[in-house]
Amino acid sequence: QVQLQQSGPGLVQPSQTLSLTCVISGDSVSSNSAAWNWIRQSPSRGLECLGRTYYRSRWYNDYAESVKGRIVISPDTSKNQFSLQLHSVTPEDTAVYYCARGVAASGFDFWGQGILVTVSS
């Protein structure tokens, strides 16, 4: 059974960087069939896919247009985890952030528990 355990601060100051980590058990971040995603949810924006990282002989990333230029999703094979960095945050980035596994573009079959991140001074 795949499990995803998220960690990171719940409060980030405006203009700073939001950083979250998702530890994977029951699968590998280097899997050739999975992709590792970050998704957020807020009352104003609903559910929004932010991006993903995946390995297919080399590492790939896809990022949503809405956050491109501010986002980095990176794998850590030594710890079997992946992370999200979102730079220059504003109060509009306040949301519950989820990590999730995707398989073959078929959707997200396993999710982390979610972390509420508030952007406020």
Add this chain to the structure above:
Amino acid sequence: QSALTQPASVSGSPGQSITISCTGISISTYNRVSWYQQHPGEAPKLVIYDDTKRPSGFSYRFSASKSGNTASLTISGLQAEDEADYYCCSYTGGDTVYVLGTGTKVTVL
């Protein structure tokens, strides 16, 4: 990439069937629509993938279909535990790999 359009709410009595629609351009392009159930305070849970497939062990009362730009989720034999928010999701093939729906609140009367 605009969000997929869903009705804000749908309700039904126990034992009845309800259907939630999901409309968007990307739906007709790929056979990659998925549906999620979300109870308050919990992460979304996959209930349908690849347009019509149920994850192993998930209730047969959940079924899905697709026609043109519209996908539909049907819950038959409605039960109190089905009361939740439901979201559709479509693969887009672009940089924004997936687009999600606006969400539908299902109420069991």
